[in-house]
Amino acid sequence: MTIDDKKTFNLFCDESSHLPYDGMRYMLIGYVQVGSNDVKRYKAELRHIRSTHRKKGETKWSKVSESAFPLYEELLKFFFDSSMCFRAVIIDKSQIDETRPGFTHDDFYFRMYYQLLHHKMNLSYIYNVYCDIKDTRSHRKLARLKEMLHWNAAIKNFQFMRSHESSFMQLTDLIIGAINYALRGRGNVEAKNRLVDIIETMCNGPINHSTPKSEDKFNLFFIDLK
Template identity: 50%
Template sequence: MSNKTFNVYCDESTYLEHDRQPYMVYAYVSIAYNQIKLAKEQIKCIKQRHGYGNEYELKWTSISEKTFPLYKEIVDYFFMTDMNFRAVIVDKSQIDNNRPEYTFNDFYYRMYFQLLHHKMDMESTYNIYFDIKDTCSQGKLHKLQEILKWNASIRNFQFIKSYESHFLQIADVLMGAINYHLRIEKQTLEGKNVGKLKIVDIIQKHTKLPLNQTTLKCAKKFNLFFIALK
């Protein structure tokens, strides 16, 4: 019998075909079940220290110079804990809708399979939570359950609203930083969000890793996988 249970909070960014964004990113934050209560209280305290109520939703899009101190402490807190982050990224220009196995419709499920498949310890159990996006979410949930049914370690699949989970919000922030860094790498500093640039820099200092390439497969705390289709 498993002696550890983990909650895994999954989110996706710029995954639509015509959103004019170059990368598709899927990511999760995982946390041991027995650490959830304490982490919730600590995140609540961080928000309060910066003048935000517990109901304030952490979002990458909300980062600015004004909100930077809050998000800096949140990112620092993540790296102090046993929480883990993983993301899979694909250059959308490589997706060919003429290839049946590489259409945009198919990629939603392929990406989640890649995200979850390689990091599941079969001696542990997992509760998987997805950020609900649209009215099609229940159909997507059933298909994800079908695709991942082989994995007996997964105990529960569920869609939740991002405002309901601090951990889903942290996944959004870290994933947003990866996506932002990839998009603005070759741009000038003019017009860039200084708060967001600082958050990217903080993540790089914590990880001591470039954010534009695949990490070692064994990387546990902060794991990136860039999928090459060509």
């Protein structure tokens, strides 16, 4: 293991309820951070978990069910037992006043990405940022992110990745989905409620408010415009 390997991290970014008129109150953008020296080993362990549960296809929050609960429980516990970290920024979209200059939905979308990526980076390390392809606007979004953060020498690479290609991207989707579900007041899907309980137990508290900035394992930042 080289020194460079120890100081290089891959950020697998995903987003939820990011569209302006999707009927959802909160927009969330987050990532799972994986040390480059751990990628190969963790990928193999995640593959082993899936094969143990005979899972084919993607592991996503939208696919959580009672029969699949043991798989998703094991995935979450593996995350919390590993050196992987999670960070998300959340905004209540009802607070966005698009009549104000610089306060459009798109403005906040990119501000959230800036908050997500910049404020927890160690500028002496190297980061590779992978973004999930969501829609036809994805390439324009990536170009603007590169422009916003071009001065940040710690970011070595921006790249798109389809979620079905990455177990880590799917893990980000799972955790973001759980947070969004909790923020909506949960629901009647018992398997999802139990997964939220697992996360809150591992975090020693509810996931509906910001964590201390110093929190590294599971970091949440709620942007308050009031």
